[in-house]
Amino acid sequence: MSASLTLSDVACRRGGRLLFAGVTLAVTARGALVVTGANGCGKSSLLRMIAGLLPPFAGDVQVEGRIALLGEASALDGERVLSAALAFWAKLDGLADPDARVAGALADVALQDLADVPVRLLSTGQRRRAALARVIASRADLWLLDEPATGLDGASVVLLEQVLARHRARGGIAVVATHQPLDLPGAATIDLAAFRAEAA
Numbered sequence: 001m002s003a004s005l006t007l008s009d010v011a012c013r014r015g016g017r018l019l020f021a022g023v024t025l026a027v028t029a030r031g032a033l034v035v036t037g038a039n040g041c042g043k044s045s046l047l048r049m050i051a052g053l054l055p056p057f058a059g060d061v062q063v064e065g066r067i068a069l070l071g072e073a074s075a076l077d078g079e080r081v082l083s084a085a086l087a088f089w090a091k092l093d094g095l096a097d098p099d100a101r102v103a104g105a106l107a108d109v110a111l112q113d114l115a116d117v118p119v120r121l122l123s124t125g126q127r128r129r130a131a132l133a134r135v136i137a138s139r140a141d142l143w144l145l146d147e148p149a150t151g152l153d154g155a156s157v158v159l160l161e162q163v164l165a166r167h168r169a170r171g172g173i174a175v176v177a178t179h180q181p182l183d184l185p186g187a188a189t190i191d192l193a194a195f196r197a198e199a200a
């Protein structure tokens with residue numbers, strides 16, 4: 001199956017306010033979409049909508065492929081060592097070789113030397129890279145990344161860009177909400193502020 005994402009005239013309402021309306025776009029395998037816009041314009045809400053966690057107020061969201069969401073929280077158990085916290089999630093998806101996938105993902109984000117360290121002891125940037133490793137190990141087709149570069153140093157931003165390039169080269173799709181510029185060749189960009197709904 002080939003991954004794809006299609007939004008048709010999508011609107012989002014939260015807390016009684018219409019955040020945006022009229023969003024129509026399509027992303028196909030190997031594609032990427034950068035979502036920009038001021039704080040509160042609905043970037044995280046759009047990602048949650050694509051993930052199926054929030055129903056669209058209007059319009060239609062179609063996804064082909066398995067989804068992984070990188071939200072603000074890492075979703076990793078702070079009391080477990082990093083490799084075990086990641087393996088917990090990798091085993092849930094039912095795919096083969098969870099431990100090998102975790103080891104590969106840790107190497108992708110240069111955390112292999114911290115595999116035996118409890119998650120709660122990781123630094124902010126390390127925790128962010130660990131959360132990205134969870135997404136990598138999932139082997140999902142459609143990655144939804146909410147501010148993945150927050151807290152990352154320059155070298156780690158380059159790692160993130162490389163990881164995204166490999167994911168797309170394998171036929172994956174990336175949707176990235178970010179305030180920071182990222183090098184994502186050929187990515188489409190949507191400024192959600194331009195779709196701000198005029199009426200509540």
Ligand SMILES: Nc1ncnc2c1ncn2[C@@H]1O[C@H](COP(=O)(O)OP(=O)(O)OP(=O)(O)O)[C@@H](O)[C@H]1O
Pocket residue numbers: 014015016019037038039040041042043044045046
């Ligand atoms: N669970 C909720 N219930 C009600 N309103 C919410 C909820 N979650 C978010 N909102 C509101 O929806 C709006 C959009 O929030 P969202 O997190 O999607 O914005 P964002 O563009 O990702 O912002 P930022 O750049 O600060 O991350 C905000 O005004 C927020 O207060």
